[in-house]
Amino acid sequence: MAFDILSILRGRAGENVELQEKHINPAFAKVLRTIGFDVSYVRGTGPYLYDGTGREYLDMLAGFGVFNVGRNHPTVQKALTDFINSEQASLVKMEAPLLSGVLAEELKKRVPPNLEMVFFTSSGAEGIETAIKFARCATKKPRIVHLTHAFHGLTYGALSLNGEHHFREGFDPLPGHATAIEMNDLPALEAELAQGDVAAFILEPIQGKGVAVARDEYLLEAAKACRRRGALLILDEIQTGFARTGKLFCREHSGVAPDILVLSKSLSGGFVPVGAVMASRETFSKVYSSMERCFVHSSTFSQGGLAMAAGLATLHVIDEEKLAENAARMGAILMGGLLELKKRFELIREVRGKGLMVGIEFGRPRSFTLRLGWDLAHKVNSGIFGQAIVIPLMSDHGILTQVSGHGGDIIKLIPPLVIKEADITRFLVAFEEVLERAHHFPGPIWEVASRLAKHAFKRRTEAKPAAGQVAEQVRGGAGI
Numbered sequence: 029m030a031f032d033i034l035s036i037l038r039g040r041a042g043e044n045v046e047l048q049e050k051h052i053n054p055a056f057a058k059v060l061r062t063i064g065f066d067v068s069y070v071r072g073t074g075p076y077l078y079d080g081t082g083r084e085y086l087d088m089l090a091g092f093g094v095f096n097v098g099r100n101h102p103t104v105q106k107a108l109t110d111f112i113n114s115e116q117a118s119l120v121k122m123e124a125p126l127l128s129g130v131l132a133e134e135l136k137k138r139v140p141p142n143l144e145m146v147f148f149t150s151s152g153a154e155g156i157e158t159a160i161k162f163a164r165c166a167t168k169k170p171r172i173v174h175l176t177h178a179f180h181g182l183t184y185g186a187l188s189l190n191g192e193h194h195f196r197e198g199f200d201p202l203p204g205h206a207t208a209i210e211m212n213d214l215p216a217l218e219a220e221l222a223q224g225d226v227a228a229f230i231l232e233p234i235q236g237k238g239v240a241v242a243r244d245e246y247l248l249e250a251a252k253a254c255r256r257r258g259a260l261l262i263l264d265e266i267q268t269g270f271a272r273t274g275k276l277f278c279r280e281h282s283g284v285a286p287d288i289l290v291l292s293k294s295l296s297g298g299f300v301p302v303g304a305v306m307a308s309r310e311t312f313s314k315v316y317s318s319m320e321r322c323f324v325h326s327s328t329f330s331q332g333g334l335a336m337a338a339g340l341a342t343l344h345v346i347d348e349e350k351l352a353e354n355a356a357r358m359g360a361i362l363m364g365g366l367l368e369l370k371k372r373f374e375l376i377r378e379v380r381g382k383g384l385m386v387g388i389e390f391g392r393p394r395s396f397t398l399r400l401g402w403d404l405a406h407k408v409n410s411g412i413f414g415q416a417i418v419i420p421l422m423s424d425h426g427i428l429t430q431v432s433g434h435g436g437d438i439i440k441l442i443p444p445l446v447i448k449e450a451d452i453t454r455f456l457v458a459f460e461e462v463l464e465r466a467h468h469f470p471g472p473i474w475e476v477a478s479r480l481a482k483h484a485f486k487r488r489t490e491a492k493p494a495a496g497q498v499a500e501q502v503r504g505g506a507g508i
Contacts, residue, residue: 037070041068042068044068045057045060045066045068048060062480063415063419063422063480064422067079069085072099074098074099074101074446075087075090075099075444075446075447076099077428083426084426085427086426086427086428086443086451086454086455087428087443088427088428088429088442088443089428089429089430089443090442090443091298092236092293092442093236093267093272093293093294094293094294094298095294096270096271096272096342096346096351096444096445097294097297097298097342097444097446098298098444098445099298101297101341103348104297104299104341104342105299106341107340108299108338110337111334111337118332118334119328119329119331119332125331125333125336127333127336128148128331128336130340131146131304131336132145135291135343136306138276138343139277140286142285142308143286143306143307143308144308145306145307145308145309145312146304146306147162147305147307147312148302148304148330148331148335148336149292149302149303149304149305149327149330150327150330151181151303152181152290153181153186154181154327155291155303155305156181156186156189156230156264156290158325159228159230159288159307160172160186161315161325162288162312162315162325163228163262163287163288163311164227164228165314165315166260167227169224170205170225170227171220171223171225171227172188172189172205172207172228172230173208173209173217173221173226173228174191174206174207174208174209174229174231175208175231175232175235176191176209176210177192177238177240177433178230178231178235178237179191179192179195179235179236179237180232180264180266184202184203187199187202188204189206191208207220211231211235211240211242211246214249217229217253218253226257227259227260228262229250229260229262230262231262231264232266232267232268233263233265233268233281233284234267234273234278234382234385236266236267236440237433238432238433238440239380239385239386239387239432239438240387241381244283244284245282247279247282247284248282251285251286260288260311261284261287262286262287262289262290263279263284263288263290264290265278265279265289265290266290266292266293266303269292270294270295270342271346271445272294272383272384272385273355273359273381273382274352274353274356274383275356275383276352287308287311288306288311289306289307290304290305291304291305291306295339295342296335296338296339296342297338297341297345299334300334300335300337300338302332302336302339349446351446352445354445355383355384355445358384358445358447358449358452359381359385361452362384362452362455362456363379363386365452365456366388366456367379369459369460374394374398375393375398375402375413375463375466376388376463377389377390377391384441384442384443385440385441386440387439387440388438389436389437389438390417390437398467398469400469401470401474401477405474405478405481407481408482409480410436411431411436411437412480413437414431414436414438414439415477415480416473416477417462417466418439420472420476421458421459421462424458427454427455427458429441
């Protein structure tokens with residue numbers, strides 16, 4: 029009998045969450061059911077998802093920032109199909125693959141001239157591991173400085189640079205020689221660099237967790253401080269890269285030139301995992317310092333043909349469809365609409381971000397009745413209110429969003445960059461309706477918060493682990 033993947037998709041349709049619970053991640057399956065996200069999607073195109081009933085969902089999550097060019101973009105599909113049909117020899121290993129050289133060439137055209145060399149990875153976390161190794165090898169220094177609330181991935185080296193206790197708990201002891209400082213605090217960075225043992229300072233120009241934005245002048249001064257002290261500046265643009273913030277790379281807003289640039293997620297086009305670490309020829313020469321060391325850092329699927337084809341096609345789409353310009357334009361409309369809502373609704377504390385990477389942070393309201401509901405919910409869990417907003421956006425309006433960060437109520441919006449003004453309007457209208465309901469206590473939004481709070485309290489009293497709290501589980505998704 030011939031293998032038929034389509035018959036599996038048709039025959040097992042609707043078993044998604046059940047199979048997840050049985051074989052992969054029971055806790056996550058329970059989260060999906062609890063918050064009403066146990067949907068079986070059967071199709072995706074551009075910024076939209078569709079379930080088995082044909083219901084359309086507006087995707088404001090984009091696979092945690094993977095689908096900048098939208099889902100199933102025909103240009104990327106065709107590139108991959110053509111490559112498969114060409115029967116190219118891929119991953120020979122004792123060869124120099126053509127497409128990896130072409131993709132490296134294309135990436136170099138889009139970055140500062142000091143980033144002369146490229147190492148290809150399969151994920152962002154693998155890119156961070158590469159950057160750590162390269163920085164330590166190039167500087168002969170042991171310590172990495174990172175930011176509080178940073179998220180650079182969940183492999184062991186990357187986890188040691190994670191500013192959130194939630195992710196680190198249970199995995200100690202982590203690799204040492206890492207120090208956390210606050211974002212935008214230049215004196216704190218200077219103090220660490222002055223000790224003389226810092227190999228690199230790593231940061232996201234906009235943090236994925238909570239959408240905290242590094243000031244332009246801070247980035248520029250941090251780069252100067254690193255150079256004075258012989259440390260490297262590593263920019264993690266795994267999520268902010270490839271037009272997300274209205275520029276091809278977020279670094280362009282400030283003009284900062286990093287020593288190492290880490291990329292991934294949307295370079296894949298949403299099909300084949302691929303990432304890239306870019307650095308100077310001098311840095312690479314210290315790692316690959318002789319013929320004997322030509323494999324001193326490598327990865328099994330690095331330079332794989334399908335991944336390189338996906339990357340090349342994705343760059344073409346970003347350029348051809350002017351997605352950076354669209355992200356800037358749509359982001360301005362979205363931000364403007366949200367700031368207008370902030371004037372009307374006291375539960376919104378702050379709206380921040382760049383392009384189509386936007387954070388909406390809620391805060392304790394002024395009015396007595398709303399403050400009562402807020403305090404009751406937050407006695408159990410500090411992130412429940414944000415989830416209580418996300419749930420009706422999904423169930424009532426078919427809009428997929430998620431909370432972001434820990435210890436605060438923040439919704440992050442990172443939609444595919446192919447969205448149109450009508451999609452922005454759809455979100456703003458839905459969000460306004462949910463906010464209207466949230467500003468009446470008691471009311472349906474607070475009933476959702478109460479249900480989540482009771483569930484979290486029950487889990488906490490039964491099992492006691494912090495990760496047992498529903499809001500913490502959902503908020504802890506990698507890359508959110």
